[in-house]
Amino acid sequence: MQIKPELLKTIRAANQAVILSHRSPDGDSIGSSLAICHFLNDLGVKANVITPDPAPDFLSWIKGFDQMHNHEQHSSEVEGMIANSDLIFCLDFNSPSRVGSLEEALQANTNAYRINIDHHQEPEDFCDLQIVDTSASSTAELVYQFIIELATLETIDLAMAEAIYTGILTDTGSFRFSSTSAKTHEIAARLISIGVQPQNVHAAVYDSYSAERLRLLGYALNEGLKLYENDKLAIISLDDSVLKKFQFKRGDTEGLVNYPLSIKSVKISILLTEKDGKIKMSFRSKGDMAVNGFARDHFDGGGHINAAGGISHIGMQATIEKIEGLIDELLKS
Numbered sequence: 001m002q003i004k005p006e007l008l009k010t011i012r013a014a015n016q017a018v019i020l021s022h023r024s025p026d027g028d029s030i031g032s033s034l035a036i037c038h039f040l041n042d043l044g045v046k047a048n049v050i051t052p053d054p055a056p057d058f059l060s061w062i063k064g065f066d067q068m069h070n071h072e073q074h075s076s077e078v079e080g081m082i083a084n085s086d087l088i089f090c091l092d093f094n095s096p097s098r099v100g101s102l103e104e105a106l107q108a109n110t111n112a113y114r115i116n117i118d119h120h121q122e123p124e125d126f127c128d129l130q131i132v133d134t135s136a137s138s139t140a141e142l143v144y145q146f147i148i149e150l151a152t153l154e155t156i157d158l159a160m161a162e163a164i165y166t167g168i169l170t171d172t173g174s175f176r177f178s179s180t181s182a183k184t185h186e187i188a189a190r191l192i193s194i195g196v197q198p199q200n201v202h203a204a205v206y207d208s209y210s211a212e213r214l215r216l217l218g219y220a221l222n223e224g225l226k227l228y229e230n231d232k233l234a235i236i237s238l239d240d241s242v243l244k245k246f247q248f249k250r251g252d253t254e255g256l257v258n259y260p261l262s263i264k265s266v267k268i269s270i271l272l273t274e275k276d277g278k279i280k281m282s283f284r285s286k287g288d289m290a291v292n293g294f295a296r297d298h299f300d301g302g303g304h305i306n307a308a309g310g311i312s313h314i315g316m317q318a319t320i321e322k323i324e325g326l327i328d329e330l331l332k333s
């Protein structure tokens with residue numbers, strides 16, 4: 001990562017910064033955003049973290065979580081913050097369309113200096129400074145390097161370290177996805193040396209759910225899971241009535257799409273969840289099988305080779321039938 005030293009001056013000169021996360025924020029986008037927020041605050045720059053919709057509760061222990069603002073519940077306040085900012089960080093997304101309802105406000109502010117830090121494939125050029133590395137395990141890993149290059153290791157305090165560690169932990173599936181590198185572990189080691197307690201972060205993220213969430217998992221695997229093509233493709237579908245029955249809360253389906261990958265024959269897993277009449281789609285795959293192109297071409301989505309997302313507007317049954325009609329294309333990708 002080559003960052004010009006003048007950048008620190010530009011950042012310090014800012015009066016009001018906003019840090020934007022993508023729709024359906026996850027551990028990486030929130031961890032990265034809160035780490036950058038603490039960094040800016042330490043430099044004396046006022047900063048607000050903004051999300052299009054609320055972040056899940058399993059991240060609520062990260063310092064600064066309660067001070068974040070979401071557009072869904074506070075639209076005019078959030079739009080005002082974006083309009084009045086002179087520095088905008090866009091974290092963990094590769095296209096302005098990923099901020100959903102915030103896109104208009106983001107595009108309307110043409111005066112602010114924009115910095116994008118991201119690791120997704122096919123980045124769009126929408127910021128003044130693009131710090132993009134598609135080989136990085138997570139945006140949090142890049143945020144760590146960004147802070148270290150602009151400042152020093154001492155700049156990273158425990159709150160920042162925990163936020164960054166959470167981003168890395170969640171985006172690497174607990175250090176197991178192929179994007180996990182020696183560098184990822186080196187950074188994790190340094191974060192631990194700053195004081196991060198891996199067992200505490202892991203427990204806070206993964207052992208903080210309700211009983212209903214575990215029962216939803218049971219239902220999803222027993223009733224919601226269907227296998228196709230000699231068990232190469234897995235689809236889990238959860239419609240609105242099921243989610244209501246198990247008192248679904250934001251974050252309850254996090255990680256669910258990965259379970260079918262534990263079946264030896266399964267190459268691709270898809271999770272379909274109904275929300276406000278739309279079907280949210282999560283794709284995961286093993287090895288060379290790519291799912292991002294399929295998500296982009298058929299479901300208005302995209303992402304990484306082994307993890308992608310998309311959206312469908314035709315209802316649950318029609319979405320399943322559409323995938324069934326495209327199985328050959330999907331499994332050859």
Ligand code: 5GP
Nearest residue numbers: 120282283300301302303304307308309310
């Ligand atoms: P998830 O299944 O966890 O919601 O998303 C997995 C990955 O797919 C995310 O890290 C993100 O890269 C990508 N992704 C999810 N939804 C979308 C979408 O609507 N559009 C694009 N371009 N990528 C998405």
Ligand code: MN
Nearest residue numbers: 028092139171
């Ligand atoms: Mn990420």
